[in-house]
Amino acid sequence: MSTRAIQKAGAPGGPGHYLTNYAEARRTFSWADARLALTGRTDPTLNIAAETVGRHIAQGHGDRRAVRFIDRHWNRVDLTYAELQRRSWRFANVLRTLGIARGASVATLLGRVPELFTVALGTLEAGDVLSALFSAFGPEPLKTRLQLGHVQVLVTTEAFYRRKVAGIRDALPELRHVLLVRDDATQAMPPGTLDLAALLAEAAESYSTAPTRDEDVALLHFTSGTTGKPKGVTLPHAAVIAQHATSRMVLDLHPGETYWCTADPGWVTGIAYGLIGPLACGASLIVDREEFDPERWYRILAEERVQVWYTAPTAIRMLMKAGTALARAQQFPALRHMASVGEPLNAEAVTWGVEAFGRPFHDTWWQTETGAIMIANFAACEVLPGSMGRAIPGVEARVVRRTAAGRLEPIESADEVGEIALRPGWPSMFTGYLENPERYAAAFADGWYLAGDLARRDADGHFWFIGRTDDVIKSAGHLISPFEIESALMTHPAVAQAAVIGVPDPIAGQAVKAFIELRRGFTAGEDLRSQVLGHARRLLGAAVAPREIAFSDGLPRTRSGKIMRRLLRARELGLPEGDLSTLEGKE
Ligand code: 6R9
Numbered sequence: 001m002s003t004r005a006i007q008k009a010g011a012p013g014g015p016g017h018y019l020t021n022y023a024e025a026r027r028t029f030s031w032a033d034a035r036l037a038l039t040g041r042t043d044p045t046l047n048i049a050a051e052t053v054g055r056h057i058a059q060g061h062g063d064r065r066a067v068r069f070i071d072r073h074w075n076r077v078d079l080t081y082a083e084l085q086r087r088s089w090r091f092a093n094v095l096r097t098l099g100i101a102r103g104a105s106v107a108t109l110l111g112r113v114p115e116l117f118t119v120a121l122g123t124l125e126a127g128d129v130l131s132a133l134f135s136a137f138g139p140e141p142l143k144t145r146l147q148l149g150h151v152q153v154l155v156t157t158e159a160f161y162r163r164k165v166a167g168i169r170d171a172l173p174e175l176r177h178v179l180l181v182r183d184d185a186t187q188a189m190p191p192g193t194l195d196l197a198a199l200l201a202e203a204a205e206s207y208s209t210a211p212t213r214d215e216d217v218a219l220l221h222f223t224s225g226t227t228g229k230p231k232g233v234t235l236p237h238a239a240v241i242a243q244h245a246t247s248r249m250v251l252d253l254h255p256g257e258t259y260w261c262t263a264d265p266g267w268v269t270g271i272a273y274g275l276i277g278p279l280a281c282g283a284s285l286i287v288d289r290e291e292f293d294p295e296r297w298y299r300i301l302a303e304e305r306v307q308v309w310y311t312a313p314t315a316i317r318m319l320m321k322a323g324t325a326l327a328r329a330q331q332f333p334a335l336r337h338m339a340s341v342g343e344p345l346n347a348e349a350v351t352w353g354v355e356a357f358g359r360p361f362h363d364t365w366w367q368t369e370t371g372a373i374m375i376a377n378f379a380a381c382e383v384l385p386g387s388m389g390r391a392i393p394g395v396e397a398r399v400v401r402r403t404a405a406g407r408l409e410p411i412e413s414a415d416e417v418g419e420i421a422l423r424p425g426w427p428s429m430f431t432g433y434l435e436n437p438e439r440y441a442a443a444f445a446d447g448w449y450l451a452g453d454l455a456r457r458d459a460d461g462h463f464w465f466i467g468r469t470d471d472v473i474k475s476a477g478h479l480i481s482p483f484e485i486e487s488a489l490m491t492h493p494a495v496a497q498a499a500v501i502g503v504p505d506p507i508a509g510q511a512v513k514a515f516i517e518l519r520r521g522f523t524a525g526e527d528l529r530s531q532v533l534g535h536a537r538r539l540l541g542a543a544v545a546p547r548e549i550a551f552s553d554g555l556p557r558t559r560s561g562k563i564m565r566r567l568l569r570a571r572e573l574g575l576p577e578g579d580l581s582t583l584e585g586k587e
Contacts, residue, residue, distance in 0.1 A: 031245075131145070308337045338362065489532065
C-alpha cells in the first residue's frame with residue numbers, strides 16, 4: 001500500500017489549477033457555491049442543456065468550437081456551441097411535433113456521432129429523459145432496457161435497427177417512434193421508421209427550454225446487479241452541478257481547453273464526462289468515431305493538441321502493451337492532465353504514464369449511482385500509485401463496518417477492509433432505481449449510501465480499492481450482470497443451467513467465463529461449445545457475451561438450490577474454498 005508518491009511540478013505556462021490546496025478546498029467548498037458558479041442563480045430550476053450550451057452562447061461564446069468529430073479517414077467535423085444549440089432545438093421541436101410529452105424516455109443506440117449530441121441535448125431541452133444505450137449490446141439486453149425504461153422514442157442507425165431492433169419491435173408496444181440516422185438515403189426506409197435528418201430539416205430552429213426543476217429526472221442509465229433485471233438509475237437535472245464542479249476540480253478543465261474523453265456514450269462516463277461536464281465547462285471536445293487503436297490514439301493526442309485526457313485502465317494497459325516506444329515517437333506538448341476511471345488502475349499503469357507522457361494517470365472512482373466523480377487524485381496533489389485518491393470537496397466518504405449491534409461505523413485503521421460509504425447530499429446522487437424502491441432503500445443505512453465496493457482508507461483519507469461485495473463483473477470497464485448472461489445462455493436448448501463469473505484478465509481486468517450444465521441427450525464437445533457461444537453472441541452482443549464456456553457436471557449450489565458463483569470462482573482461481581460465509585457474499 002505504501003507505493004512511493006509521485007510529486008508533481010505545476011503545469012508550466014498552463015492555467016492555474018482549480019483545486020490547489022485540498023484541505024482548504026474541503027473546508028471552503030459548498031454545493032450552493034458550485035450551483036451559483038454554474039447557473040449564476042439560486043432558484044431551484046435548471047436544465048442541463050441550457051447550462052451546458054445555452055449559457056455559453058448567452059456569454060458571447062457561441063462561435064467557440066464545442067465538439068470535433070474525427071472519422072476513419074481523418075475527416076473532421078466541427079460544431080460550435082451555437083450550432084449545437086440550433087440542432088438540439090430542432091430536435092426538441094421534433095419531439096413535440098411527434099406528440100411526445102414532457103418526461104417521456106428517449107433512447108439512443110448510436111456510436112460516437114454528431115446526432116448523439118443533437119438528440120441528447122434536444123431531449124434534455126425538451127424536458128424529456130435521455131437514455132443512451134450501449135451500441136454493442138445485442139437484441140436481448142436492448143429489449144430488456146427499452147421495456148424497463150418505457151422508452152417512447154428510439155434514435156438509432158439504419159444498420160443497428162435492421163440488426164438489433166427490427167426483430168424485437170413487436171415486444172416493445174410502448175415504443176412509439178423509431179428515428180433513423182440513414183446510411184444510404186437511396187434505399188427505402190424500413191417499415192415503421194422515420195428519417196431523423198428529414199424531421200430535423202422540417203423542424204423550427206428555436207425552442208423555449210423546458211423549465212425543469214433541480215430534482216426532475218434528466219438521465220436514465222442502466223446498471224447491472226447480481227440478480228434480476230438491470231437497474232434503471234435515474235439522475236436529476238441538478239446532476240450537472242456536480243458534473244461541472246468535478247470537471248473543474250478533478251479533471252481541471254478550463255474554458256476553451258481541448259479535452260478528450262474516450263468513454264462510450266452507452267455508459268455513464270460517456271454522458272457525464274463525454275458530454276455534459278466538459279460542455280458545461282465550455283471546453284472543446286474531441287470525439288473519435290473509431291474504435292481503439294494505439295497509433296491512432298497517439299496521433300489524436302498529438303495532432304489535436306489534447307490538453308486534458310480522461311480514459312480507462314483497459315485502454316491504458318493496451319497502450320502499454322503496444323510499447324512505450326510508440327508513445328515516445330510522438331510529442332504531446334499540450335497534454336497537461338490525464339485521468340482514468342471505471343476499474344482498478346494498477347500502480348504500474350500510473351507510473352507508465354510518467355514514462356510515456358511525463359506525467360502520471362490520475363485515478364478517479366465513482367459509479368452510475370453517484371452521477372459524478374466522488375473519489376479522486378487531484379491534478380495539484382501528489383499521486384499515490386494504486387490509490388483511487390481522496391473524497392472530493394463536498395462529499396464525505398468513508399469505509400464502514402457493521403457493528404455487532406448491526407449499525408454502520410467508519411473504520412479508522414487502514415488495516416481493515418470495509419465497504420465504501422458516502423453521506424448523501426451531493427446534487428448528482430441518483431434519485432431512484434426505476435420501479436424498484438426496495439432496492440433503492442436497501443442502498444442506504446444509518447445515513448450512508450453503500451456503494452457495494454470494498455476498500456481500505458488510510459489515515460490521510462486515500463482509498464485503496466479491494467473488490468466488489470457482489471458478483472457483478474467489470475470487463476474492459478463495462479459493468480456486466482452474470483444473471484443477464486446466464487439467462488441468455490439458458491435459452492439455448494442444450495443448456496440446463498448456467499453460472500457466469502469474472503476471471504482475471506491482464507488487459508480487460510476481468511473476462512466473462514460461463515459454466516454450463518447440459519440437458520440430457522446433449523454431449524459436451526467443441527461443436528456444442530461454439531454453438532452455445534454463437535447463440536450467446538447473437539443475443540447479447542460480442543462485447544458482453546462470455547469469452548469462454550466450460551462444461552460442468554454439477555455446479556455448486558446452496559441448500560436452497562442457488563448457484564454459488566463465489567465458490568465456482570474460488571475453485572477457478574485456486575483460492576481456499578473453506579470460508580464459504582465470505583464466498584457467499586451478501587446476495
Ligand atoms: C463510472 C463507472 C461502477 C463500479 C464501481 C467499481 C468500479 C469505478 C473505479 C472502479 C476501481 C476505480 N470502479 N471506478 N474500481 N477503481 N477507479 O465506472 O460507473 O459503470 O456504474 O461502475 O466500477 O466497482 O462500483 P459504473
